[in-house]
Amino acid sequence: MGLMEEMTELARRAKAASRELARLSADDKNRCLRAMADGLIAATPGLLAANAQDLEVGKSLGLTGAMMDRLALNTDRIAAMAQGLREVASLPEALGRVLDTRVRPNGLRLRKISTPIGVVVIIYESRPNVTADAASLCFKTGNATILRGGKEALHSNRLIAETLISSAKAVLPNFPEHAIQVVPTADREAIPALLSLTQYVDLCMPRGGEGLIRAVTECSKVPVIKHYKGVCHVYVHAAADLAMAEEIVFNAKCQRPSTCNAAETVLVDRAVAASFLPRMAARLSTKSVEFHADAESLPSIAKAIGGTSSVARAADAKDWETEYNNYILNVAVVDGVASAIHHIHQYGSGHSDAIVTADQTVAERFLAEVDSAAVYWNASTRFTDGGEYGMGAEIGISTDKVGARGPMGLDELCSYKWQGFGTGQVRP
């Protein structure tokens, strides 16, 4: 069987499974999720053995220490995966929510309700826990998943998926076994093949570096929901409480710089630049932040960090659109909210941007005009997260404008349909 035939068969089985999934009750699904959690714990020795094979592969591929760490499973990480499944089981049902109702003049009653999307392809890099996380969120929302992790994680991913399925089948014999499938080959051509199958695949969600996501988007014929990168801004307005601004900038940059909702650039209003830049730079120097600063801000930053482990240099054109994932911060001085918004639209990634100000009119303008998935007034950009939004779990963050935008929890893994209830209505 050629690759295209193999992928077609995989996707066709996923679509058939999605029809069966749509019929499961919430209780049955939650029972399966709890059984899956127990199953993962029980499978710990086997999972560690499969993961050891992957770690060998990773070593032979020359993965970095950080990548090897992401690939590794241990009993704590397996327990955390299981705990994640139990939490998904305890979340409210997302299907069948009534999103709108209308009664038309002819008596036809219309109801808009949330439904599964259908078949979802998830493409991700090494972390094997994504297999359980993504599969469980999709399962809870009645979606069949086709999972494609990194080739270095294939043994772990396959065994995780097999464990989820066998555990679910043990408590629910009619659990559709193709509801969760791992792409069985590491062939790179499997991705374009799968993503050409518009008759079976309804959505693709790539998670990982910008290169992976761009390659997936480029080849896909099915809808893709993603964010390429997070170039997030904090704008310190002239009317900002500077102590608050300092805390927010420090948090947005330093609390966890590797995340997509961490800030990469601070825009400081000229009116407060002289007072704010030194205190900001001094505070960030406690974390050895490296500054890439525009000509106007560079001198006072350089002065403020003298004698610390921080360094500063002139920002170059590329810096403004770079996601560092590290203790590096761009700084620019701007003239008022319009310039700040202009900078964000020019260089930002439409992810998360914040303003710090006591001026409500200016804040409202910023919140209205900045065209990003999440915009904050007097709060850190780090809040763009399913857990922080009370979604209970998150399968990813979207900067797209069609379909889900911002953090994606269970509700964002749903589509909808219209149901019409008539008594014989026909159209005149």
Add this chain to the structure above:
Amino acid sequence: MGLMEEMTELARRAKAASRELARLSADDKNRCLRAMADGLIAATPGLLAANAQDLEVGKSLGLTGAMMDRLALNTDRIAAMAQGLREVASLPEALGRVLDTRVRPNGLRLRKISTPIGVVVIIYESRPNVTADAASLCFKTGNATILRGGKEALHSNRLIAETLISSAKAVLPNFPEHAIQVVPTADREAIPALLSLTQYVDLCMPRGGEGLIRAVTECSKVPVIKHYKGVCHVYVHAAADLAMAEEIVFNAKCQRPSTCNAAETVLVDRAVAASFLPRMAARLSTKSVEFHADAESLPSIAKAIGGTSSVARAADAKDWETEYNNYILNVAVVDGVASAIHHIHQYGSGHSDAIVTADQTVAERFLAEVDSAAVYWNASTRFTDGGEYGMGAEIGISTDKVGARGPMGLDELCSYKWQGFGTGQVRP
């Protein structure tokens, strides 16, 4: 300037205009829409002259009579376009709707509000009224449009767009003139060029025949919302009121067969086939409907239409997935609701499907399991329409599952963003 540069410039200007559009008040937009309506009426002589040029082109291209009719403008059609604009002006504002609010334990208030999508490319075939309809709905929702009609309608489309813009500018000098743009070339390569510009274009909506829509979807790197075709079903269940079923089938097939929500196939439960098929066939023969019937239904249909102008033949495999847009109906006998659902999933287009039954349990199963944008119980499939749903206007119908599904009115032309209102919250 090469084609790619030209399209990039067009899209870049549209994105800039979309930023300005997002700032216009509802009142300003409605004032512009009414001025556009007046402007179209005032421009009638010029529009007729431009359309006459297009009709010459159409003639030289050998367009059919039906296509020439669709291309033609007259004073009534121009008046109808203007009336459409006035109706859009009178619809409620779709932006800024609060879709969700949450207050988090840390006091952060979150609000999910509707926003423009951004830049929308509309690709359509000859009817020039789409230019005004689509541009007005997109304008009302703060979206910049790039319009690509048929090459035979280029003169009409350009003048309609120019008239809309100049009329709006006359009452609102800061109306962004690139909010509505017509692709200035008939070069076919303009479409893939435009739809590769993911940094500027947010959505493409193709409207027209399946071939056009497949070609657009195939080449696009930006999200596409569409329906390929409408293969809609009416399922007459064993517990159907057969008089009601006859009316619904007659309406779904014959009230306007050229539409995408007209029925192509009737599925009749074996239990009522002997009683229903003859009356259905006799009724449809009053409109000379041609029947493509399965082996089981063909004899009784053939018998019932004897002596009428209807004809019947055995259905072939291709028929079940064909949208006829005409007085042709497929008929199959099925065994219960599960077979009906299976047939619909196998051959349907996920558009609109109806069940006729007095059995609530069966109806609920059909409404839950049939995976289509709109599903009806005891009502005609013909109701899938923005006007019939009370949306006031419709820019199209989607069978996609990511983004809008079913009829698309103003609300469906919106995206959303999250706004966070803090008092200095940072993430611990």
